[in-house]
Amino acid sequence: MKTLGLIPARGGSKGIPGKNIRPLGGKPLLQYTFEAATNSKLLNKVILSSDDEEIIEIAKQLELEVPFKRPINLAEDSSSSLEVVQHALNYYLKQGINFDAVCLLQPTTPFRKAGFIDECILKFKDGNFDSLVSVRKVPKEYNPHWVFEENQGALKIATGEKEIISRRQDLPKAYHRDGAIYLTKTEVLLNENSLFGKNIGFVDTSAYPYINIDTREDWKRAEEILDNKS
Known part of the structure; x- marks a missing residue:
């Protein structure tokens, strides 16, 4: 299975300005997700999708591939993750490059245990799911x-x-999505116009530290998690 790892990082965050490249524990927030992705043995390619020149420049300094600049109309508050993923897939399809699935990795969920991405990909593949998401118990x-x-x-x-x-x-x-990973078959993304499809697999992350950074309070909690780890 050929899988594209996609890290979405738009500019213009209102809750925490410059959130995706703001230093957390001495490194830009998106670096945590990039490191997790590059440690995966099952992602065939890892790229960044961004509309922001400063984010793109920092990503390139990290040697994170940035094959295109995301269109402004896909970087609004109302823009959906599905549209961002479809844009990336269509970019490669125009070059004759096909992927069987996309692994969406949001930088706002920086803490993933070692081997997490590959664990999810294997379960996704073995279960023949339309999609797989990480969840936590409600x-x-x-x-x-x-x-x-x-x-x-x-x-x-x-x-x-x-x-x-x-x-x-x-x-x-009952479970809620935690935002750490979204895996979806390409045919579901493009043909069904869905990020989930009908047959959704899951991995329960309830036993591990977690934060999905959206507010300044979330950021403080992320710093506390890092302090506890150290």
Whole structure:
């Protein structure tokens, strides 16, 4: 299976200006993800997709391949990850280069255990999934069967059930995406116009340190995780 590793890093972050290249523990944030990707034995190519000249320059200093500059219309707040991945695939298709799958690696989730990417690729391949994502367990109190949605001034159970599951022990396991990895077949990305498809595999990362950096509080937490590691 030929897999493209894609690191998306646009400029213009509002919560933390310059987030993707801001130093964390003495190195640019995106370097953590680049190092994890280059340690993979199963990624056939690793590239950066960015619209920002400063990010591109730092990536090149790290020897991270930057084959193109991402169009501005794909670097807006409203731009989707799917569009970014499709743009990269179409860039290579025009050159006659095909990939069976894309591994999307967000730099805002910098802490991945050694061998994590290859573990995910092997499970993705062996399970013949449309896609595979990394997830973490949802705490029982936030389980979707215990979550309510507003419904015309009243509340309804978010899952659509008429009766709530009363016992904690009877709640099914629930997970949320942690952003560390998205693996998707090319045919699903291009032909189904989907980042997930119908058959979604997963790897549970609940046992490992985690942060998905979006706010200044998240950044402080990332620094704390690094301090604890050292």
